[in-house]
Amino acid sequence: MLEILRFEFMQNAFIVGILIAVIIPLIGVIVVLRRLSPIGDALSHVSLAGVAAGLAVGFNPILGALVFAVTAALSIERIRKSIPEYAEMSTVIITSLGVGLAAVFSGYVRNANFNSFLFGSLVAITPFELYLVIGLSVVVVAVLFFMYKALFYMAFDEESATLAGIPVKFVGTVFTIITAVAISISARVVGALVVSSIMVLPVAVAMQVAKSFRQVTVLSVLFSVFFVVTGLFVSYYFDLKPGGAIVITGVITLAATFLLKKAK
Amino acid sequence: MKPKTIYIAIIIMMVLVLSSCNSRNTVRPGGAGKVSVYTSFYIMYDFAGKIAGDKAEIINMVPSGAEPHDWEPTPKDIAGLYHADLFIYNGCGMEGWADKVIESLNSPDLAVVETSRNIKARKAAEHEHNHNHDHAGDRYHDHDHGHLEENNLHSCGKDGYDPHVWLDPQNAKIQMEAIKDGLIQVDPTNRKYYEDNFEFYARKLDDLDRAYKKSVQEFTRREIVVSHEAFGYLCDAYGLVQIAIEGISGESEPTPAKMAQIIKFVKENDVKVIFFEELASPKVAETIARETGAVTDKLNPLEGLSEEDLKAGKDYFSVMEENLEALKRALGRVD
Numbered sequence: 001m002l003e004i005l006r007f008e009f010m011q012n013a014f015i016v017g018i019l020i021a022v023i024i025p026l027i028g029v030i031v032v033l034r035r036l037s038p039i040g041d042a043l044s045h046v047s048l049a050g051v052a053a054g055l056a057v058g059f060n061p062i063l064g065a066l067v068f069a070v071t072a073a074l075s076i077e078r079i080r081k082s083i084p085e086y087a088e089m090s091t092v093i094i095t096s097l098g099v100g101l102a103a104v105f106s107g108y109v110r111n112a113n114f115n116s117f118l119f120g121s122l123v124a125i126t127p128f129e130l131y132l133v134i135g136l137s138v139v140v141v142a143v144l145f146f147m148y149k150a151l152f153y154m155a156f157d158e159e160s161a162t163l164a165g166i167p168v169k170f171v172g173t174v175f176t177i178i179t180a181v182a183i184s185i186s187a188r189v190v191g192a193l194v195v196s197s198i199m200v201l202p203v204a205v206a207m208q209v210a211k212s213f214r215q216v217t218v219l220s221v222l223f224s225v226f227f228v229v230t231g232l233f234v235s236y237y238f239d240l241k242p243g244g245a246i247v248i249t250g251v252i253t254l255a256a257t258f259l260l261k262k263a264k
Numbered sequence: 265m266k267p268k269t270i271y272i273a274i275i276i277m278m279v280l281v282l283s284s285c286n287s288r289n290t291v292r293p294g295g296a297g298k299v300s301v302y303t304s305f306y307i308m309y310d311f312a313g314k315i316a317g318d319k320a321e322i323i324n325m326v327p328s329g330a331e332p333h334d335w336e337p338t339p340k341d342i343a344g345l346y347h348a349d350l351f352i353y354n355g356c357g358m359e360g361w362a363d364k365v366i367e368s369l370n371s372p373d374l375a376v377v378e379t380s381r382n383i384k385a386r387k388a389a390e391h392e393h394n395h396n397h398d399h400a401g402d403r404y405h406d407h408d409h410g411h412l413e414e415n416n417l418h419s420c421g422k423d424g425y426d427p428h429v430w431l432d433p434q435n436a437k438i439q440m441e442a443i444k445d446g447l448i449q450v451d452p453t454n455r456k457y458y459e460d461n462f463e464f465y466a467r468k469l470d471d472l473d474r475a476y477k478k479s480v481q482e483f484t485r486r487e488i489v490v491s492h493e494a495f496g497y498l499c500d501a502y503g504l505v506q507i508a509i510e511g512i513s514g515e516s517e518p519t520p521a522k523m524a525q526i527i528k529f530v531k532e533n534d535v536k537v538i539f540f541e542e543l544a545s546p547k548v549a550e551t552i553a554r555e556t557g558a559v560t561d562k563l564n565p566l567e568g569l570s571e572e573d574l575k576a577g578k579d580y581f582s583v584m585e586e587n588l589e590a591l592k593r594a595l596g597r598v599d
Contacts, residue, residue, distance in 0.1 A: 121517040239521035
């Protein structure tokens with residue numbers, strides 16, 4: 001066996017990394033179509049505020065992150081509907097709210113080196129986090145499997161989706177909640193940087209090469225798994241931070257796709 | 265939920281957040297006529313209290329449980345500092361905010377004591393610049409001490425020195441002496457009182473030093489695996505070697521290569537204990553312990569104390585003794 005896989009912590013890093021690399025771009029494809037790609041960043045920051053609030057007030061930080069993220073995601077939807085022509089503003093507003101709240105709450109955190117609790121790391125996965133991510137992945141894949149068609153329809157044209165008999169409101173709300181839960185748990189476990197980058201980067205690469213939206217979906221999952229696995233290998237053998245290595249792998253791939261496309 | 269209800273809920277929540285009263289600062293009871301002293305973080309507060317006794321009102325700026333490396337003062341803290349007589353801080357890069365605050369404050373009556381000034385600083389083994397962008401810290405306080413450190417002439421010099429000087433009791437003595445001198449400067453009438461207090465604690469520090477030296481002779485091993493590179497002065501003083509998972513600042517994510525290297529070291533040298541810090545997340549230490557069959561134990565770098573410990577009356581001496589017991593368990597003879 002390769003040396004890198006002999007370590008239990010690396011095995012966990014690969015399992016959790018690959019699972020998250022599958023579910024996050026599945027959500028990402030829809031999110032990108034809805035013009036809400038910064039939502040990964042927004043919700044991770046709101047989750048931080050939730051963690052900070054949990055630590056400050058004394059309830060479970062993961063619960064805090066979940067409650068804050070779901071509330072924020074629903075607020076994004078609401079703001080987006082109030083100013084439909086500038087949907088992206090809604091995520092920016094919520095991002096700044098998240099950063100602001102985290103800063104305020106962190107002032108009240110006692111008995112803890114706040115920063116060390118904020119972000120997860122792929123190389124320090126607890127058994128609880130491992131099971132949590134496995135459970136999360138099952139739920140996300142199951143829900144999206146049943147709703148994917150409806151979600152695509154809605155993302156392109158909400159009005160005709162309504163006319164076609166799709167329960168637009170219900171599907172939209174379920175998707176928003178699933179997005180919030182997936183982002184806040186993943187950000188907690190592997191770090192916000194990894195989450196917000198694999199939400200968008202693989203989709204961007206897939207859009208360059210794919211011929212249909214089915215292909216975009218499949219390819220973005222494959223690319224994102226490729227980024228995470230490559231990033232982990234590179235970080236292990238070149239002594240780099242795993243989060244940074246994953247993002248840089250993604251950006252290099254995207255740049256390479258642009259170049260190849262131009263060369264054709 | 266109707267949109268209106270959501271907005272009203274949000275407004276109420278925000279107002280609550282902003283108005284929740286700010287009573288973080290620890291204040292030693294004091295009254296009129298006392299010297300007003302501000303200290304930067306827990307260990308400075310503890311030392312200052314020992315020397316000043318009941319002659320000063322001491323306000324600690326960084327809450328005891330918070331992380332002093334990247335804390336930020338509120339306008340209220342600055343206003344209080346402006347009217348204070350004495351500001352005591354560790355220096356050596358520990359409080360990135362301190363130099364900036366002192367410079368901008370320009371208060372003519374404020375005496376400033378940098379307690380690490382007369383200590384020979386040790387270079388950080390590995391200069392960690394905190395470049396990991398997955399942590400929120402970066403957003404609230406960037407490397408804001410960069411330009412300041414170029415023109416200050418501390419013995420620590422520029423960045424890249426280990427600020428955790430107090431973990432060697434002999435350094436703690438130098439720090440207490442600097443605090444004593446500062447107090448005498450602003451309150452010469454109580455000179456004798458401060459000097460007596462200093463003599464008393466200087467003896468206690470020598471006792472502590474002797475206790476460490478004695479125990480170290482019985483250790484069968486020298487290497488300690490710690491979560492962040494804070495124990496350099498302690499190790500230098502007693503001939504130990506620290507293998508740190510993370511650098512001086514202790515908040516960055518370890519690289520997989522570093523993790524693998526430490527796991528190999530732990531296995532090859534049969535290290536029994538992985539040390540973590542009470543105030544930081546123990547996840548990384550636990551991951552290594554799970555992988556190697558070692559156990560985890562606490563070793564406190566005294567950057568802060570939890571509220572329970574404060575209430576239990578713990579201080580520098582009791583925590584340093586706990587640390588010694590932990591070291592004995594990790595390095596002593598296996599019976």
